[in-house]
Amino acid sequence: MxxxxxxxxxxxxxxxxxxxxxxxxxxxxxxxxxxxxxxxxxxxxxxxxxxxxxxxxxxxxxxxxxxxxxxxxxxxxxxxxxxxxxxxxxxxxxxxxxxxxxxxxxxxxxxxxxxxxxxxxxxxxxxxxxxxxxxxxxxxxxxxxxxxxxxxxxxxxxxxxxxxxxxxxxxxxxxxxxxxxxxxxxxxxTFQHETEGDNYEEQVLYGGTIHLMRTMYNIMVKNGYPRSFAYAKAIRSIRSIIDDIDEVGIETYLTSRASRTCEFAVRHSGPRVINEEEMEKIFKETEAGIFARNWLQEFSLGMPTLNRMRRTWTESDMEQTGKIWREKFGK
Incomplete structure (x- = not known):
């Protein structure tokens, strides 16, 4: 027990x-x-x-x-x-x-x-x-x-x-x-754990997930897949598993709710997608205050890098596809 x-x-x-x-x-x-x-x-x-x-x-x-x-x-x-x-x-x-x-x-x-x-x-x-x-x-x-x-x-x-x-x-x-x-x-x-845990989560979990979606979409489109299909696979599909995992846990989801093909794919290829060394590096930078310093500096300068990334992402093929996808398939 x-x-x-x-x-x-x-x-x-x-x-x-x-x-x-x-x-x-x-x-x-x-x-x-x-x-x-x-x-x-x-x-x-x-x-x-x-x-x-x-x-x-x-x-x-x-x-x-x-x-x-x-x-x-x-x-x-x-x-x-x-x-x-x-x-x-x-x-x-x-x-x-x-x-x-x-x-x-x-x-x-x-x-x-x-x-x-x-x-x-x-x-x-x-x-x-x-x-x-x-x-x-x-x-x-x-x-x-x-x-x-x-x-x-x-x-x-x-x-x-x-x-x-x-x-x-x-x-x-x-x-x-x-x-x-x-x-x-x-x-x-503690204030430290709440703050740095949150900062780490937003960089690795949110940042990693969103960039994973963008990369998957771009690779599929580059290799000839229809944009609507690539968007559905890269963005919408994740909806179908998050609630299940939260409800029953990862192992129960994999063994009882996912297909055996999905389970094998997760266990066999999933680790190759993750760069644990880089995740550890981001964690140490967060604890050292480097992320906080970079963000405060960016904000004090008027957020030039962030604003440029906003413009670039808004105009990206994936975002434009997403607008059309939601109009045709709903939210």
């Missing part, structure tokens, strides 16, 4: 939301995550306000107002809040924080993040008399919202960087419960 132990998994019955009673949560950043988490928390009984930039320059103000939230400038929202929950993109956080948040924080407040990037790499240094916590649902905003509406939730994690009150973990868990994550489970970890 396997006796290995998992980390503590917090679920609804483990979390008391009374710690949020009478407290105001100010969500700073009303994008994909901001909207989803704000609406979930409100429907869980939490008093939520939204902090936004100049109304004339930021559409988030009008979006949050249309969704029924009280919206204030970021400075006003911070002053009114007990918990300041920052949901801005990582490189955009430091200037907003130092221009509109830092000087308005007061002792006893909680500063909360959905990713530990700014705190771990020191682009934000909170005052020492407040709690600093993290809660992140492991999925995009629309999925977090839909799962909540369906009565479920999305796995998440919480972390504490500063615990002045002695209740920082309880606050982070209460936020996680309000957003819906403890319906399925949330785990506690």
């Amino acid at each position: 396997d006796t290995r132990e998992f980390e503590k998994i917090y679920r609804d019955e483990d979390v008391d939301m009374q710690i949020l009673n009478g407290k105001v949560v100010a969500v700073i950043g009303y994008g994909s995550q901001g909207r989803a988490q704000s609406m979930n928390m409100r429907e869980s009984g939490v008093q939520v306000i939204v902090g936004a930039g100049d109304r004339k320059r930021h559409s988030s103000w009008d979006k949050a107002t249309a969704d029924g939230f009280e919206v204030y400038t970021i400075e006003e929202a911070v002053k009114k809040a007990d918990i300041v929950h920052i949901l801005l993109q990582d490189p955009a956080q430091p200037p907003v924080y130092y221009e509109s948040i830092h000087q308005h924080l007061r002792a006893g407040q909680t500063l909360s993040f959905a990713h530990g990037f700014a705190v771990l790499y020191g682009t934000i240094r909170p005052p020492e008399d407040i709690d600093v916590v993290l809660f992140v649902p492991n999925g995009p905003g629309p999925v977090t919202r839909q799962k909540y509406k369906d009565g479920s939730g999305i796995w998440g994690c919480v972390s504490v960087d500063q615990d002045v009150s002695g209740n920082a973990l309880e606050t982070a868990l209460a936020i996680a419960k309000a957003v819906g994550s403890t319906r399925v489970g949330a785990v506690a970890m």
Whole structure:
């Protein structure tokens, strides 16, 4: 019998939301995550306000107002809040924080993040008399919202960087419960593990999968396959296995749900596709802060490399094929 132990998994019955009673949560950043988490928390009984930039320059103000939230400038929202929950993109956080948040924080407040990037790499240094916590649902905003509406939730994690009150973990868990994550489970970890694990995942899993799809499509088209067939094989086919694998595990999927041809292909040729040495190198670069440095530099320069890649990819044969494919075969 396997006796290995998992980390503590917090679920609804483990979390008391009374710690949020009478407290105001100010969500700073009303994008994909901001909207989803704000609406979930409100429907869980939490008093939520939204902090936004100049109304004339930021559409988030009008979006949050249309969704029924009280919206204030970021400075006003911070002053009114007990918990300041920052949901801005990582490189955009430091200037907003130092221009509109830092000087308005007061002792006893909680500063909360959905990713530990700014705190771990020191682009934000909170005052020492407040709690600093993290809660992140492991999925995009629309999925977090839909799962909540369906009565479920999305796995998440919480972390504490500063615990002045002695209740920082309880606050982070209460936020996680309000957003819906403890319906399925949330785990506690360090800011470092959450941040670098996320950075590594996005480079290797997301980056690797997307580039694998692009490469497979290009090779098939180059060798004479119809574009629609190549697109279906490179993109759409993966849908058919991910949910099954998540539901029953890799081995059960391979031995019970996949064909024997598929099983042999996976075990025989799959390892040849993976460059484990390069994956280890990316992991070490992530832990050394090299990825964070490169991303902060890219952002500070106006994202020239990223913008060029966006243009190139948007105009690629695969993307154009995808538009036609979705029109003809549906989403």
